[in-house]
Amino acid sequence: MRNWLVLLAAMIAAPGAAQQPAPAPPPKLLVVISVDQFSADLWDEYRPHFTAGLARIGSGAAFRNGYQSHAATETCPGHSTILTGDHPSRTGIIANNWIDQGVKRSDVSVYCAEDETVPGSSSSAYTVSPAHLLVPTLGELMKAARPGSRNVAVAGKDRAAVMMTGHKADQRWYWTGQKFETDLKSAGVPKTIVQANASIAKALLEYRQPMTAPAFCQGKARPVAIQNSEKTVGAGLFARNAEDQAAFRASPELDGDTLAVAAGLIDELQLGRGSDPDVVAISLSATDYVGHTYGTEGEEMCLQLLELDREIGDFLALLDSRGLDFAVALTADHGGLDIPERMQLAGVKDAARVDPGLAAGTMGLKLANRLGISGFGLIGESAFGDMYIDRNLSAKDQKRMLTAAVAAYKAHPQVAAVFTADQLKATPVATTPPTQWSPIQRARASFYPGRSGDFVVLLKPDITPISDASRYVATHGSAWDYDRRVPVLFWRKGMAAAPSDAVIETTDIMPTLAAWLGLPLAPGSVDGHCLPTVALCSATPVARTERGR
Numbered sequence: 054m055r056n057w058l059v060l061l062a063a064m065i066a067a068p069g070a071a072q073q074p075a076p077a078p079p080p081k082l083l084v085v086i087s088v089d090q091f092s093a094d095l096w097d098e099y100r101p102h103f104t105a106g107l108a109r110i111g112s113g114a115a116f117r118n119g120y121q122s123h124a125a126t127e128t129c130p131g132h133s134t135i136l137t138g139d140h141p142s143r144t145g146i147i148a149n150n151w152i153d154q155g156v157k158r159s160d161v162s163v164y165c166a167e168d169e170t171v172p173g174s175s176s177s178a179y180t181v182s183p184a185h186l187l188v189p190t191l192g193e194l195m196k197a198a199r200p201g202s203r204n205v206a207v208a209g210k211d212r213a214a215v216m217m218t219g220h221k222a223d224q225r226w227y228w229t230g231q232k233f234e235t236d237l238k239s240a241g242v243p244k245t246i247v248q249a250n251a252s253i254a255k256a257l258l259e260y261r262q263p264m265t266a267p268a269f270c271q272g273k274a275r276p277v278a279i280q281n282s283e284k285t286v287g288a289g290l291f292a293r294n295a296e297d298q299a300a301f302r303a304s305p306e307l308d309g310d311t312l313a314v315a316a317g318l319i320d321e322l323q324l325g326r327g328s329d330p331d332v333v334a335i336s337l338s339a340t341d342y343v344g345h346t347y348g349t350e351g352e353e354m355c356l357q358l359l360e361l362d363r364e365i366g367d368f369l370a371l372l373d374s375r376g377l378d379f380a381v382a383l384t385a386d387h388g389g390l391d392i393p394e395r396m397q398l399a400g401v402k403d404a405a406r407v408d409p410g411l412a413a414g415t416m417g418l419k420l421a422n423r424l425g426i427s428g429f430g431l432i433g434e435s436a437f438g439d440m441y442i443d444r445n446l447s448a449k450d451q452k453r454m455l456t457a458a459v460a461a462y463k464a465h466p467q468v469a470a471v472f473t474a475d476q477l478k479a480t481p482v483a484t485t486p487p488t489q490w491s492p493i494q495r496a497r498a499s500f501y502p503g504r505s506g507d508f509v510v511l512l513k514p515d516i517t518p519i520s521d522a523s524r525y526v527a528t529h530g531s532a533w534d535y536d537r538r539v540p541v542l543f544w545r546k547g548m549a550a551a552p553s554d555a556v557i558e559t560t561d562i563m564p565t566l567a568a569w570l571g572l573p574l575a576p577g578s579v580d581g582h583c584l585p586t587v588a589l590c591s592a593t594p595v596a597r598t599e600r601g602r
């Protein structure tokens with residue numbers, strides 16, 4: 054735990070923690086943790102090595118087969134499912150960025166947690182906002198039912214904080230690369246934030262010594278060269294140069310500070326001490342940055358996950374010391390895939406980096422040339438996912454381009470499937486277990502008309518959609534289970550250990566927590582289902598109001 058937090062806690066007069074009463078539902082404080090890019094593969098691999106916070110949370114109802122069921126397994130869509138109970142096809146958060154050719158600015162890429170109608174906002178320098186989130190969150194539902202309830206988030210990324218709190222939040226703070234900031238300007242700046250930002254700024258000025266790896270992590274240390282780059286990863290110990298912001302966030306440092314801010318806000322705002330229950334959502338981003346920067350199977354991820362376990366343990370111990378009646382849910386926004394170079398060494402022959410020729414711009418120009426059409430032809434964010442036909446083309450040329458592009462992607466050996474918007478519109482959202490979903494059903498759960506592309510491209514398994522590894526070496530975002538399957542853990546004091554292989558969805562978390570809080574939802578009002586092995590699901594349900602469908 055951070056030293057500054059210990060000092061701050063002493064400054065904030067905590068009321069005397071009386072004898073802790075036997076926990077009775079609903080809990081006074083709901084702690085919902087998302088560990089960014091924490092795949093169920095990593096959970097399975099590291100579970101025996103966790104001894105602190107992750108071991109404790111994993112000692113409750115622990116589902117190792119949770120699913121972010123949709124195809125576009127990115128941070129924004131993933132976080133949008135956790136506390137709304139809905140798939141991206143209902144939350145409207147189809148990707149981190151999508152293309153809007155009708156937007157009134159030259160930048161047609163729109164960020165998921167942006168209000169693009171604010172003058173000056175762009176996809177890279179955006180105005181943070183929940184405007185795109187089409188359904189309410191659990192925190193909003195709590196506030197509607199119990200006006201004293203507070204809805205708070207702390208996160209390593211703005212989109213995580215926004216998607217877990219929604220339109221009516223009391224406080225949300227996120228790391229922006231320089232400091233913790235908020236889009237809720239009227240909420241004031243808590244002392245915790247001032248203290249954390251000052252402390253981190255000071256720490257960043259100094260070189261950080263390499264960590265000492267335990268023997269278990271040393272066993273994973275093997276340098277692996279990344280193709281077409283100067284990089285070698287696999288045996289890093291997180292030494293950091295002064296003022297290296299990127300190295301700070303791709304290390305255990307960021308999560309430690311995020312948890313310390315959450316703990317500080319719980320004290321300062323007296324969360325969990327009012328007559329109505331509060332929710333604090335915490336998104337820990339370092340696992341994701343470590344995965345992107347070093348891959349998932351080296352010494353770096355090993356150190357990151359053991360530190361994460363320790364930091365979460367310290368955080369929970371602090372809540373214990375305050376005598377709070379709290380309950381925890383922990384999951385991830387998506388999983389992840391290791392670097393293809395190390396996968397090949399491990400015998401995964403199909404592991405490869407994507408052909409740069411599949412990038413929307415490159416493919417669009419090639420096809421436009423062939424068809425005798427001027428302009429880009431195709432617009433997209435990447436070499437897969439949502440693809441958009443240039444609206445500046447005549448209706449006839451748009452049709453020609455769509456036909457040619459679908460055929461060209463389908464013919465490529467790295468492409469698994471291509472679905473048009475018309476095909477997706479005609480596909481109902483699946484209600485069977487997510488392990489049984491076909492590729493088009495996965496893509497359908499990521500489809501929202503007006504935001505989604507004219508067609509969507511799914512790459513084959515084990516294809517890493519990064520051809521140029523100069524920034525990141527590994528990623529996620531596919532429709533395959535290494536990116537879809539995540540742990541879903543529920544813990545409350547006194548809860549019997551219940552490890553489970555049952556297949557559930559991250560959309561089940563919200564209705565289950567709602568039942569814990571005595572706010573069960575009418576069946577069918579969200580995509581997810583209350584888990585009867587975790588909560589009493591049969592109490593009188595309340596209807597949930599929908600937002601702007």
Ligand SMILES: [Zn+2]
Nearest residue numbers: 089090128386
């Ligand atoms: Zn993520």
